[in-house]
Amino acid sequence: MRPLIFVGLVFVAFIAACSLVKVERIDAGNVGIKVNLTGSGRGVDDITYTTGWVFYSPLSTAVYEFPVYTQHKEYEEFEVQSKDGSGFGVAPSLNYFIQQDKVDDIFRQYRRPLPDIENGFLKTAVYEAYRVATNRYTADSLISNRGSYEAQVKAALINQLQGVGITVQQITTKLEPPASLKAAIDAKNTAVQTGLQTENRIRQAEAQARINIAEAEGRAKAIRIAADAQAYANEKQQQSLTPLLVQMRWIEAWEKGGSQVPTYTGGAGGSQFLMQMPQPGKQ
Helix, strand or coil, X not given: CHHHHHHHHHHHHHHHHHHHCEEEEECCCEEEEEEECCCCCCEEEEEEECCEEEEECCCCEEEEEXXXXXXXXXXXXXXXXXXXXXXXXXXXXEEEEEXXXXXXXXXXXXXXXXXXXXXXXXXXXXXXXXXXXXXXXXXXHHHHCHHXXXXXXXXXXXXXXXXXXXXXXXXXXXXXXCHHHHHHHHHHHHHHHHHHHHHXXXXXXXXXXXXXXXXXXXXXXXXXXXXXXXXXXXXXXXXXXXXXXXXXXXXHHHHHCCCCCCCEEECHXXXXXXXXXXXXXXX
16 A cells, blocks of 8 residues: 555656646747746846757746747738828738847847737837838828838838847838729729720721721822823824825725725825725615
């Protein structure tokens, strides 16, 4: 009986010891911060654990793990005001990383794990950077200068966060204009598209008109050429009817004894022509 009691006590003692000692693994790319929860040394310990296993008592010590590789954080949309009072919806996305040598300083200042810092201090800094930058622009100029707008926001965040130990790498913005401005922009884009379509139709009509004119000019030219050729042929044929040719045709017809032999020739001014005369004995 006593051996069983002894084994039971040993087992209880082992469980109690396990509850007093905790083991946590700090993954590569992370920095572990060991924090004293009791005594005069409460706060961040001098030891910074980069990787590996950490043994500690959860009754007196806490260990926080901070990633030091690039983090991506997206914030829900919030509203900011432009210089002329127009409300814009802003939904930013942020890429950043924690500087490894500043992890303990960040924890000393905020006493929170990284997700809490993202939703607290960092969110406030992002909101303030957008608020100040947006207030420098009118609604129209903000739409037209998105690149410089985001550059100003990023510069403001770098200026505020770099010294703290947070390095901003990239920031992108989903910018939603007010409904009235969005409708005006859509109407303007529609008008521009309609104008472009009208200009295209005009250019097409002008091109087709030039084609029609060229075709008409080609047909007219062809007709003129054909008429000139016919006139030339007529002129040549007229010039070919010389007195000698007339006489030759008269002789040819006479020799054939046909009924169409010309019986009279004449002409004024020496010109010759043939006239078919009725044959004797025929009416």
